Amino acid sequence: MQGGNTGEPNRPVTAHHLLDAAEHAYVRAEFSVVRPLLQRFQDTFGTPDPDDLDSPDAIRYAVLRAALAARAGNWPEAVRRCPDSDLDLAETGVVHALAVGALRRLAEEDGRDTEFGTAAVAIVLWAHLLDDDPGDFRALLTERRGAPVPDELWEDARRHLLGRITDLLDALDVRAGRDVLAAWKTAWEAEHATLAVGLSSIGPDGLIPVSTAARQLLAHGHRQALLDAYTARHPDTATWSADSPDHRACADLIAQALAEQAQDRVRAQEWSEALADFTTAARLGLTLGAVEREAVVRAGKNVGRSRTGRGYSPITRIQGLEQAHTLLPDDDALGAELAAELVRQGRKVFDSDPRQSRNRFTRALLVSPRDHDARTGLDDHLRADLRRTVDGKQPRETISEGPVRELLLRDPECAPARRWLGDHYAERAVAAASDGRTAAARCAVRDMLRYSDNGDPYGEHDAYDEEGIDDELVALLFHAALFAEAEDPRTGLERRVDLLSTAVGVAGQTHGPVREELDRAVLGLAEHLEATASPSDVIELFLRDLLRTGVSARFDRTVETAYLHRAEIREEEGDFGGARHDRACAARIGAGLPDQGLLFGPAPGGDSHDDSGQGALF
């Protein structure tokens, strides 16, 4: 490559020569010469592709331009031009000049604490000069002072300067309020270890990726600082999870830090804290090895107990054992210990906090399904609730069929359980019969008999044939009707009529007393409706055919009055056909016609209102 000369006549010049001359001038502080040489280089050979940093000329040119820019105070250009690799291809003296300039820039005016590009240049260049020294910086010093620097002195000075640069970056971090994950000091330390700083990828959030910073801190004994900074960034440790986008980048490193901290806490007998750390670490993806498992077991055994072994905090202990059990679900001893602790606590608060007590026993059974004491605790609670119902009190918890049946399997002599189940199936029988589900009602009666005081819950109940079952059902319905109550009297009376009507349906004609009770109930309801509701309500009841005409003179008179009353209303409304029909119905009832059925048949006369279908009656 030729293109002119460096000023010496008749001598061919190459790009290499021009760069040599420019570097030579720079290290002799002949800055006024450097720029024309670089300009000539550019005019002759063009600007090297800044991305082609594999080219030695490109690197040398870039460093020279960066150094000139820095000297002129144009640090953005210096940062943009400065390469972050292959710096050994450039003249070490120029690299050094740029490096010194970067430090002085950062240190001026009480610290350029946000000039992250300049900081990155300083970090990259000084790590290059002082660490591996591929550009032979010591040779440059030797040349400048005319004698080699003794090894020991060089090492001391090198360490001193590294420390001073660390102090500078730390001071700037403090001024800017950067945490250790974003700290320039951390990036500086990481650069020594792994050449972590890339000048093309820096930003105000940090000179290195946060995961690199975390790795650096963890690897160099700054675990506590790492965890403190991470906690300050993500205060809610409950959200720390490997699946979370916020935590994915550092999950494994934070998990490792927490696991190490947990080990320290186990050694310090801070059992709860250790288990909490292991739990969070596991959520961040830590797989427990043998050492960690052993630590979890040890913490689980001791958590909630004081160092002397006498003090005891059951809640702390349960929480800790829960964590240990979650971490090591296959460890039977931990599970058994947790269950035992839960049972102890359940017993302790049995009377003072029944709900907590029940929850503890229930949890114990989940952890250890065959735990006899936990089962007994739950049974005791159920027995207490059953006794409350027998005494007419509200149970503390809703009682359901399954657990009571299971209790009877374990304790066949438990009378309150039998009583409760008997009542339960009786209610079910009545409800099913009322809904017209007679088969289900009969089934419920059989169940009821099975759990009655003298019944055998496990045997076939052959003592009752179908007729006997129906008799029991009728008796239940009859009994329910007698005690039918509701918020308003009409609903109660209607409920009573419905129950007795159902009972009569089941009993057929064999239960005279039931029939008579139904008649009385229908009459009672009719008279209540007459007093409180519309005539149509009375007529509607009459048309249900629950009480035939001629059986009760009071009932017939009530219905007749209702028809006449409605006829008057219809006349006032201009519905003369309807009124005529109602009067005809009243007349039939007044004449003692025996059967409501006639009222549903065709009425005499051609008027459409005399059509005596059910609709015509209303």
Place this chain on the structure above:
Amino acid sequence: MTVDQPAPGTGGAEVPPIPWFGPTLHELVPGCVPGARLPALRAQAGRARAAARQDPDRLERIGRADRNSRATVTALVAEILTPPLPRPDTEELP
């Protein structure tokens, strides 16, 4: 990322000092060459301070450079922190 904290220098938080990075005696004092022995450096610095009595700014800079070059190690560090200096050049260019 930065975390919240009191502004620098406020709230009682101790802000670490910014260390010294120059200018060095080699830059400030003519004839103070890299590699000079400490007594010679001291003497040159003393003479330079005396000469700079009328220039408080220069006096302060020389004093600071002197304070940071009083031990063998710090003197070498100061050399390392010295940028290119003009010097006689008898080399032949390549």
